[in-house]
Amino acid sequence: MDPNSICRKTKRLAGKQAELCQTEPDIVQEVAKGARLGVRECQHQFRFRRWNCTSHNIRETAFVYAITAAGVSHAITQACSMGELLQCSCAATRSRAPPLPTAGPGAEGSAWEWGGCGDDVEFGYEKSRQFMDAKRKKGKSDIRTLIDLHNNEAGRLAVRSYMRTECKCHGLSGSCTLHTCWKKMPHFREVGDRLLERFNGAFKVMGANDGKTLLPVGHSIKPPDRQDLVYSADSPDFCAANRKTGSPGTRGRVCESAAPGVSGCDLLCCGRGHRAETLVLEENCLCRFHWCCVVQCRQCRVTKELSLCL
Template sequence: MTAAGVTYAITQACSMGQLLQCTCDSSTPRHAPPDHPGEWQWGGCGDNIDFGYTKSKEFMDVKDKRKSDLKTLVNMHNNQAGRLSVKNFMRTECKCHGLSGSCTLKTCWRKMPIFREVGNLLKEKFNGAARVMAGNDGLSLIPAEGKTIKPPQEMDLIYSESSPDFCEAEKNTGSLGTHGRECNHTSIDVGGCDLLCCGRGYQKFQQTVRRNCKCRFHWCCEVECEICRSIETVYKCI
């Protein structure tokens, strides 16, 4: 995520004219803009993703290049996946020209994806991350689960060590366990009762909640609130 963020920030700074080393993307893509029929031409201020990608790689990977241990290989692979999550999903934006917005001609340029979309993509990759180990040459990565699993692709996220078990309290890892944790009984995500309770089940409780309400501002300068009570249903891990 950090590598993607650095790529995004540098590329955006180029387009906004905040860096002396770069400007808008001056290259002309060979392919036509998808979903934009009619007369068009490349122009505008395209995002200089190649510059952002290169500088992010120099910044994020410079310390790790001196090492060849498994952790470094995993970090560099995931950095690359983060950068590609921006570079490989560039989109086309166009502006219409013509009398009364007739759009007889379009000027199109390349734009980065919305960063939230980048985050969503990496979150999906994180949920499907693959465990790897170092190859015999010490420079490659191979699946740790067996030869039948395909090697990780450039945009796959990977890890080398399984996460500790946080279901039970463990002083060495600082885990407090999940007994008594409040959970969402309708969610299938990590905050859902099925996952958070580690299969132990959960219980339903009624509890009284106190909140500030009917707040009023008095000149000057004080806010007075009443205390409202309500009964809410919560679910907690066994």
């Protein structure tokens, strides 16, 4: 996920990836940021589940591909809005009127126009597609390729399809005679939450005879749409270490002893039980601001109680 490491392997990259390394290295830097963003979000969403966000050909791989493609799209779009890329900036001003607010002062009878700095999600979407899909498109049409491309697209759509409208009110004394509105991406935590919901309802699929279509396994199941996550191989239980699947097992994992369901110790520890451990940490505390401009803090000891799987 380091941009320099990515581009040093140019000979092994697909054509579009190698081209981006050579012509747009700043885009590759945002790709690396987006991949790290996706990994962190994956670790947050699955922090109390047995799987540890390794990428292998199992059901969980669907989430890895989706959250990584979403992270790349999100990071590139954010860089555009922040003026960190020369190839893009804010989204182009729209010609159609924005939706009226449903409540608030001045909501009725005020003038509207697009303005501000909207997020150019189309640019981020396209660059994510070019880089993330390039290798898989290179002369391949097997079921693994189709599944990975489908989940990449589902991740990007979890960003692009949920843009929100933000507005600023203008006018004397709060009269709100004019609203300026722009489009913003959802927060990435929202993207992660949405993709986790899709993962929980993921479709098991098989390849059709044409080599280009994915079909759901089982009768009376609707075909997955573009935002659904799909997989072809069932998952192991992840309880024990397994080098083949990349699972380190769940021994030593932090769990919540009082939590029910998927976040509880009974499930995460696979019935082996758990032990309590006390950690003593030093953290900044009693911080004070001194004019001008220094913040001084003391070091305080903080005790934390953890539950660890046996």
